[in-house]
Amino acid sequence: MEMRKLLVVHDPNREEQPALEIAARIAGDIGARILLFGCIHSEVSGAEYENEEVKRLLREHKARLDALLEPVAAMGVEVSSEVDWDKDWHHAIVRAAARDFADIVFKTSLRNPRRRVLKFTGDSILIRECLCPVLLIKRAEQRETSTILAAIDIKAKNPNYQKLNQHVIEFSRRVVATLQADVHIVNAFPDFRLVPDRAEIVEQTGVPSDHVHIKLGAPDKVIVDVAKNIDASLVVVGNSHRSGLAALLHGNTAEKILGKLQCNVLAMP
Structure with missing residues (x-):
């Protein structure tokens, strides 16, 4: 299992990013590069303004990702970011991992098992359909052993x-x-x-x-x-x-x- 290209999924609903935190530590240790991937979508009204509004939202979100990557790049890790506009965010991740030939996908996972009553969640889709290993992260703290x-x-x-x-x-x-x-x-x-x-x-x-x-x-x-x-x-x-x-x-x-x-x-x- 080679790990040279790490695809990290950005969680837009939380400030802390455990997946990025762990991926940054690993990439720094082994000399891997990180692609921070985000997927957003919202209803945009007004057909004549739709394309420009989508482009603006994509630029803003990419700037948010790039800001998160600044301290990782300062560690000497090669980084890049990418944002897709898609309602189907879980399949967008699968496609991004294949497109980037990712060796592994890092994603923060839900903590609350009650939210998994319907088993077929976004995490399930990643597990089933990603061509590479998927690391689902619930805890980012670093242990001594x-x-x-x-x-x-x-x-x-x-x-x-x-x-x-x-x-x-x-x-x-x-x-x-x-x-x-x-x-x-x-x-x-x-x-x-x-x-x-x-x-x-x-x-x-x-x-x-x-x-x-x-x-x-x-x-x-x-x-x-x-x-x-x-x-x-x-x-x-x-x-x-x-x-x-x-x-x-x-x-x-x-x-x-x-x-x-x-x-x-x-x-x-």
Whole structure:
């Protein structure tokens, strides 16, 4: 997982921008560049003035984004901004990420799980449709030692699930190698005929055995329980059921855990 181009979604409804704060720290550490992306739309009356009014609003919003980027640029980070005029802001983000060949999307996520009663939210669309990983940020504070929980299914037979596993495992191994965080692995299993092999997980991920959590139960419930028990600052999960009937009926694990956690979630496609 290379991170050279970071697309950060601007939240127009709040002064603080946790997504930009975290992206700036990471970009400063690894030499990545940041594109701060905004999407606005409002009703503009008077057809003869519409084009000029839209242009004015876009200029004003871009100036707001550029002001937010000034302290980031002062850190030596390469920055740029872009604003789209579109009612469909979540799909505008998906298109912007593809257009910019973004390696990862950073977005501040809703804190209130009650606002996720209808599961198909803007965050859900990003998780399902972005071609790159999506980091949904709920907390921006910097810890002395971060704790990462990576969710895998070591016994997966489906090629798509095996690919997701590999993405999550590769990410975990890189973090372990850099000693930048305390990495834990969680593997849920549905019944005792499918108990994962702890030694295999240790070998593949590079984490110590006492950091491997193998538990019976539904993946979303197990992940949430373990994340809370170890006070995880980030949960990394493969993004299954991105499309089709399974996505419509069941959603995916990343969507299911979002409203139940107060830590950041990285969804890997």
